Amino acid sequence: MIDLSSKSALVTGGGRGIGKEIAMALAKAGCDVAISDIDLQTAQATASELEGLGRKSLAIKGDVSNAADVEAMFASFIEKFGKIDILVNNAGITRDGLLVRMKEADWDLVLNVNLKSAFLCCREAARPMMKARGGKIINIASVVGLMGNAGQANYSASKAGLIGLTKTLAREFASRSINVNAVAPGFIRTAMTDKLTDAEKGKLTGQIPMQTLGSPLDVANAVLFLSSSLSDYITGQVLTVDGGLVM
Ligand SMILES: NC(=O)c1ccc[n+]([C@@H]2O[C@H](COP(=O)([O-])OP(=O)(O)OC[C@H]3O[C@@H](n4cnc5c(N)ncnc54)[C@H](O)[C@@H]3O)[C@@H](O)[C@H]2O)c1
Secondary structure, eight states, X not given: OOOOTTOEEXXXXXXXXXXXXXXXXXXXXXXXXXXXXXXXXXXXXXXXXXXXXXXXXXXXXXXXXXXXXXXXXXXXXXXXXXXXXXXXXXXXXXXXXXXXXXXXXXHHHHHXXXXXXXXXXXXXXXXHHHHHTOEEEEEEOOTHHHHOOTTBHHHHHHHXXXXXXXXXXXXXXXXXXXXXXXXEEOSBOSHHHHTSOHHHHHHHHHTOTXXXXXXXXXXXXXXXXXXXXXXXXXXXXXXXXXXXXXX
């Protein structure tokens, strides 16, 4: 049984979807969890649910790609929780299109929200974690960062970049007992995949050895493991949660 009581975590983009499921899983293990999201309403709704579980929580509005917002986000987090044990860089977006038609603005937006955000958040979390000589950072990447995906040049590049960032920070922080790992989900049932037609879903599941899409809970369970002492000797790894799609 994983026990995260007396730990505090920040989950970016935790208002809905996979981020919300991660926040709930951490809270159920006893962790106090703050939610940061660009959408304050969903962040507040998730924070109330976490408080309903008896945990301390906080909803923070902020754009993770904006340095001033990230600085303010961490200042409010530390003011309320005093320390940061776990950082989950989950906020992410897509702006899909084939390369020849991809707008520069869509390239920049996806790289900033999915990759620059993790640089900014890790930079803020690093100092208090180094001082405490411990911490867990989990970056939510994607299998397309490992295998590429036609129509997602910006998104795949951002997730591949996130994997490079993960491995580099794992090396930089290892001597301070700060573990940095990535979780790479495959196709997960969320608002994003709900939009697909049955034919598209059939085509997707045909490529997955386990023949089914994953759930946000499947991803949250992997994050829970990487947030806990069970993974103390694991760093710089990419844990795919994809029903065997990439192996
Ligand atoms: N759904 C999948 O199948 C899948 C597969 C692989 C990886 N992922 C990754 O998992 C993560 C979560 O995905 P999801 O499907 O739950 O997405 P989602 O769109 O349901 O949730 C993303 C959350 O991030 C927030 N957000 C967006 N831009 C932000 C910004 N600039 N600043 C702060 N918050 C912001 C949104 O408001 C939302 O609450 C993403 O990083 C995504 O790339 C998802």
